[in-house]
Amino acid sequence: MFDLRSDTVTRPTPEMRAAMAAAEVGDDVYREDPTVRRLEEAVAALVGKPAALFVSSGTMANQLALLCQTRPGDEVIAGKSAHVIAYESGAGAALSGVQFAQTEGEIFTASEAERLIRQRAYYCPRTSLIAVENTHNMGGGRVFPQENVAELAVLARREGFALHLDGARIWNASVATGKGVGELAAPFDSVSVCFSKGLGAPAGSAVCGSEAMIERALRLRKMLGGGMRQVGILAAGALHALEHHRPRLAHDHAAAKALGARLAALEGVTVAPIDTNIVVAKLACAEASVRRGRELGVLFSAMAHDTVRLVTHLDVTGPRFSDAIALVARAVEESLREGKGG
Ligand SMILES: Cc1ncc(COP(=O)(O)O)c(C=O)c1O
Structure with missing residues (x-):
């Protein structure tokens, strides 16, 4: 079975498992796990921020960034279908007490964000943070243009807002643009990154920011029940992923x-521009295609009745990937034909 539903479905390679088994560990609640500390230092250096904290998930990394930089009653500006708005179980409202103002598109400009800033009046929510997702997951893995980020940073500084990067797939954005992760992250006050998406580690993320912010995040992580003990085993997987799986994302x-090219060649299929590892295609009968794919041995998802989404990653892009492409094309072709009564 080829699984193209997400890049989160990867399983650790034998080499990663060996690195995890060999990890030197300690109690990380005492801050005595040397592998976790090594990962945090490596990530802070890579992202170009003074400090980083290893956390269980991208959701926890984003939520710690909100908790550290907003107050209850605040409003956060973020892109359409941003993970932090739509896929974190309402945590922004439940934990930080914030509400969201959503831009029209996944990718947005400073002037669009500016239009969403609330009037400064005691009876309005206080806009206090702008969140950018790069690459944008539901936006088809599109890279958020760095020119927009630069303008958003000017706006955020002028207005006194924090600027947060949901960089769950910043590694992909870096490979796609040829810009370093540090360069992409430089304008942001806080950055979350994930090791369990395209990098292929079994779990773990980091939130990065100033020393003061990360000190606060450490306390908040404990409050949320996210203090873990000999978690160097997971940090070793993340270190292995950074060293060995980051360079292969271009693949x-x-x-x-x-x-995408194979799907675009089919009549009745329109493929959105592809920047990284996510393919979004419009076609009639999305659900029938997904069902037929499953019967043929390839999994992918329907985002809407007329939209499918397929994600490439290290468990599928080996020599047999051409078989996966052929199966997807067959599933789509057959379901389109059936839909037409052919
Ligand atoms: C852009 C983005 N941010 C954050 C997350 C959350 O990561 P996790 O599933 O580790 O909580 C995801 C998960 O897919 C994501 O795609």
Whole structure:
């Protein structure tokens, strides 16, 4: 079975498992796990922030950034279908007490964000943070343009807002643009990154920011029940992923382009531009295609009745990826034909 539903479905390679088994560990609640500390230092250096904290998930990393930089009653500006708005179980409202103002598109400009800033009056919510997602997951893995980020940073500084980067897939954005992770992250006050998406580690994320913010995040992580003990085992997987799986992301991007090109060649299918490892295609009968794919041995998802989404990653983009492409094309072709009564 080829699983193209998400890049979160990867399983640790034998080499990653060996690195995890060999990890030197200690009690991280005492801050005595040397592998966790090594990962946090490496990530802070890579992202170009003074400090980083290893956390269980991208959701926890985003929520700690909100908790550290907003107050209850505040409003956060973020892109359409941003993970922090739509896929974190309402945590922004439940934990930080914030509400969201959503831009029209996944990618937005400073002037769009500016239009959403609330009037400064005691009876309005206080706009206090702008969140950017790069790459944008539901936006089809699109890279958020760095020119927009630069303008958003000017706006945020002028207005006294914090600027947060949901960089769950910043590694993909870096490979796609040829810009360093530090360069992409530089304008942001806080950054979350994930090791369990395209990098292929079994779990773990980090939230990065100033020393003061990360000290506060450490306390908040404990409050949320996120203090873990000999978690160097997971940090070793993340370190292995950063060293060995980051350079191979270009391969996943090339695979996504090949898959997109094959789908675009089918009549009745329109493929959105592909920047990284996510392919979004419009076609009639999305659900029937997904069902047929499952019967044929390839999993992908329907985002809407007329939209499918396929994600490439290290478990599928090996030599047999051409088989996966052929199966997806067959599933789509057959369901389109059936839909037409053919
Ligand atoms: C852009 C983005 N941010 C955050 C997350 C949350 O990560 P996790 O599933 O580790 O909580 C995801 C998960 O898919 C994501 O795509």
